[in-house]
Amino acid sequence: MKRKFFLKNHSELPLKEDKSTFFLEISVGVSVFLFSIALAAYFLISLMICSWNKSIVHGLSVQIMPSQEVLTPEEELLYTGKVIQFFEGLENVEKVRLIKDAQIKKLMSPWLGQNVDISSLPLPKLLEVRLKSGKNFDYEKTARLLKETAPYASIDNHGIWLQKLVKSASSLKMMSIFILLVVLVAAAVSIMFAVQTSLKIHQNIIEILHIMGATDDYVAKQYGKRVFVVSFFSSIIGSLFALLSLLVVAKISSNLDAGLISSAKLALPHWLFLMSLPLWTGFFAMATALVSVKRSLGKMM
Amino acid sequence: MDTNKNMLTEPIVDMQNVCIRYGEDPEILSNIKLSLDKGSFHFLTGKSGAGKTSLLSMMYLALMPSRGTVSVFGSNIGYASRHTMAMLRRKIGVVFQDFRLLEHLSAYDNVAVPLRIRGMGENEIKKRVKELLSWVELDKSMDKICSTLSGGEKQRVAIARAVINRPEILLADEPTGNVDNDIASKLMKLFVELNKLGTTVVIATHSKDLIAEYNYPQIHLENKTLKIIPALRRVS
Numbered sequence: 001m002k003r004k005f006f007l008k009n010h011s012e013l014p015l016k017e018d019k020s021t022f023f024l025e026i027s028v029g030v031s032v033f034l035f036s037i038a039l040a041a042y043f044l045i046s047l048m049i050c051s052w053n054k055s056i057v058h059g060l061s062v063q064i065m066p067s068q069e070v071l072t073p074e075e076e077l078l079y080t081g082k083v084i085q086f087f088e089g090l091e092n093v094e095k096v097r098l099i100k101d102a103q104i105k106k107l108m109s110p111w112l113g114q115n116v117d118i119s120s121l122p123l124p125k126l127l128e129v130r131l132k133s134g135k136n137f138d139y140e141k142t143a144r145l146l147k148e149t150a151p152y153a154s155i156d157n158h159g160i161w162l163q164k165l166v167k168s169a170s171s172l173k174m175m176s177i178f179i180l181l182v183v184l185v186a187a188a189v190s191i192m193f194a195v196q197t198s199l200k201i202h203q204n205i206i207e208i209l210h211i212m213g214a215t216d217d218y219v220a221k222q223y224g225k226r227v228f229v230v231s232f233f234s235s236i237i238g239s240l241f242a243l244l245s246l247l248v249v250a251k252i253s254s255n256l257d258a259g260l261i262s263s264a265k266l267a268l269p270h271w272l273f274l275m276s277l278p279l280w281t282g283f284f285a286m287a288t289a290l291v292s293v294k295r296s297l298g299k300m301m
Numbered sequence: 302m303d304t305n306k307n308m309l310t311e312p313i314v315d316m317q318n319v320c321i322r323y324g325e326d327p328e329i330l331s332n333i334k335l336s337l338d339k340g341s342f343h344f345l346t347g348k349s350g351a352g353k354t355s356l357l358s359m360m361y362l363a364l365m366p367s368r369g370t371v372s373v374f375g376s377n378i379g380y381a382s383r384h385t386m387a388m389l390r391r392k393i394g395v396v397f398q399d400f401r402l403l404e405h406l407s408a409y410d411n412v413a414v415p416l417r418i419r420g421m422g423e424n425e426i427k428k429r430v431k432e433l434l435s436w437v438e439l440d441k442s443m444d445k446i447c448s449t450l451s452g453g454e455k456q457r458v459a460i461a462r463a464v465i466n467r468p469e470i471l472l473a474d475e476p477t478g479n480v481d482n483d484i485a486s487k488l489m490k491l492f493v494e495l496n497k498l499g500t501t502v503v504i505a506t507h508s509k510d511l512i513a514e515y516n517y518p519q520i521h522l523e524n525k526t527l528k529i530i531p532a533l534r535r536v537s
Contacts, residue, residue: 012414014405208401211363212462213391214418215384298383301363 012209013202013219015226020194020201027190028231029238032281035183036242036274040266042176047264049169056159056166058094060139062087062127065152080125083153086146092132099126184284191231191285192292195223199296207301216297223293224286231285235278243274311375312336313470313501314360319369321355328367329355331525337503339469342496344512345505346530347522353505354398356522357472360503361395362386374469391419394468396476398505400459402447408434408458409443415466433461436491438484452479460488464495471495474505489515 015021064083067076080098087096104126105118112118131137143155199206206219250265266274314337322328330352337343345353358364359371362378371378373389381389394415402411409430416426434443437457447455456479463471471492477485489511496502503520506512512519519530 010410010413010417012403012406012410012417017405204401205403207363208403209414209418210387211361211390211395212415212418213387213389213393215387218418 011222011226013198013205013222013226015198015202015222018194018198018201020197021230023197024191024194024227024230025234027194028187028281028285029234031183031187031190032235032238032277033242033245035180035187035281036239036277037245038176038179038183039277040242040246040270040274042173042180043266043270044264045169045173045176047266049166049173051264052162052166052169056162057133058131060129060131060137060159061156062129062146063154063156064125064127064150065154066122066124067152076125079150079152080127083127083146083150086149086153087127087129090142092137093129094132095130097128097130099128187281187285188288191227191288195227195289195292196296198223199293203300206297210301216294219297220290220293224290227289228282228286232278232282235281239275239277243271246274311339312372313339313341313374315370315372316359316366317370319359319366319371321352321359321364322367328525330522330527333369333527335520335527337470337501339501340496340499342493342502342515342517343504344515344517344519345503345522346507346512346519349507351522352525353522354474356520356527357395357474357503357505360470361393361472362390391415391466392469394463394466394471394500396456396459396463396471396473398474398478400455402455402458402462404448405446407444407446408439408450408454411447411458412461412465415462419466429465430461433465434458437461437488453481453484456480457484457488460491464491467495467498468500470501470503472503472505475507476504477506477508477511485511 062083064080067079084096084098087093101118104123105116108116108118108123112121139155139157146153146155209219246266314335316333316335319330319333319335320328321330321333329350333356345356347353355364359366360373362373365371365378374392376385376389378386378389403414406414412430412434413426416429431440431443434440437460439454439457439461442450442454447458450458456476460473460476463473473492476492477488480488492502492504493515504511516532518532521528521530
């Protein structure tokens with residue numbers, strides 16, 4: 001039984017005893033850690049850009065400044081209703097929503113604290129207007145008409161500053177792609193280095209195998225299997241550290257949520273993909289090792 | 302050239318005007334012409350440094366000639382692909398003077414290597430390897446790691462590994478050098494039996510006793526050249 005198990009996993013090359021294995025474990029583990037972080041950043045930035053783009057295209061905010069005349073709450077309500085009616089009457093508007101005081105309080109809490117009665121403050125009323133499509137929406141004309149209907153109301157087109165935000169986030173996204181590529185190349189180089197070192201150590205055994213009729217594939221497969229196993233297990237550790245770090249960052253950022261801009265959260269498919277990285281790493285490392293070994297064997301006997 | 306009783310017309314190894322040199326050093330073999338027919342048996346003789354190992358290396362396709370052409374099983378090795386070379390090597394069994402065993406593996410696994418390379422099933426491998434190791438009296442040592450075996454045991458493992466595949470050519474460098482007379486005689490019997498079954502055998506040796514006892518033709522290397530010394534009488 002013992003022999004049967006051994007034979008199923010037989011390898012003529014003593015790769016388990018290679019000193020280069022330790023180097024491979026460390027480099028793959030660290031690479032997967034960095035790759036996971038960079039990939040998570042890429043996902044988050046992409047999600048945020050997507051969400052901001054939706055806001056640019058599909059939404060606008062309306063502020064109703066406190067009146068200079070003293071209005072009763074009923075008059076204030078009527079004034080707000082007039083503005084809502086104005087927007088609901090526009091063809092391209094899908095939905096108009098009045099931001100509740102509780103939500104405004106939450107938005108302002110980072111600056112004003114939790115125990116402030118905002119009804120005593122001259123804060124503007126806020127409306128969130130969802131558009132069917134922002135592409136053909138004439139902001140200038142709407143603003144002019146709104147001024148005529150309700151002079152204290154104004155459109156806040158946050159698309160302008162969101163666009164700037166999208167632009168800078170896009171460059172961050174490009175940077176995360178660049179980091180991903182750098183980590184990938186670094187991992188491939190370290191795998192090739194480890195494999196080349198091992199090939200030099202076992203050159204004599206490989207020569208004997210060749211003399212007995214082993215093809216390059218036969219030898220390369222032994223390297224491929226070994227590199228897959230080593231990379232898979234070391235990348236599980238790198239991946240675990242990365243996931244823990246991401247969870248900590250997610251926890252911290254949820255506490256810092258100021259609500260000014262919509263933040264993004266990784267969805268289940270993103271987490272699943274991040275968790276599957278050890279498997280992809282194993283295949284990537286195996287493919288790299290196979291190519292590298294075959295190229296080197298081609299120069300041998 | 303001389304051949305023995307099992308010869309057929311087509312040479313299994315054919316060397317034409319072959320020269321061997323290492324780097325910029327002078328040639329160690331010059332203008333070698335040699336044809337080995339299927340089923341032939343030769344001793345390879347010559348002083349140390351005469352080029353016996355180099356000639357054997359060329360036969361088991363580990364060394365390319367500096368000049369000339371070498372054909373093995375009808376394939377010119379100068380033009381053969383790496384895959385073809387691997388397939389040709391599978392038909393050749395080699396016993397090295399220094400054994401060249403995989404020291405970290407057991408005797409069993411060393412002997413099993415050529416069969417695994419061929420992709421044979423483990424049950425068949427087990428049957429064949431056990432049978433052969435038992436024949437060379439190593440059945441009790443088959444699970445021992447090779448680095449722990451004695452010189453004689455290693456030599457028997459090396460021979461078992463070379464013949465397990467039932468090769469078409471068997472090349473052996475001093476195969477009886479480290480074993481006692483009884484085992485040496487048994488191993489030579491094995492080579493003779495394999496030869497009778499059609500295996501072409503070349504044995505490099507310094508042993509005059511062995512050459513006299515078995516009286517096969519000799520490939521003799523001297524002064525960079527090769528000459529065939531015919532057998533005096535046929536082996537019955």
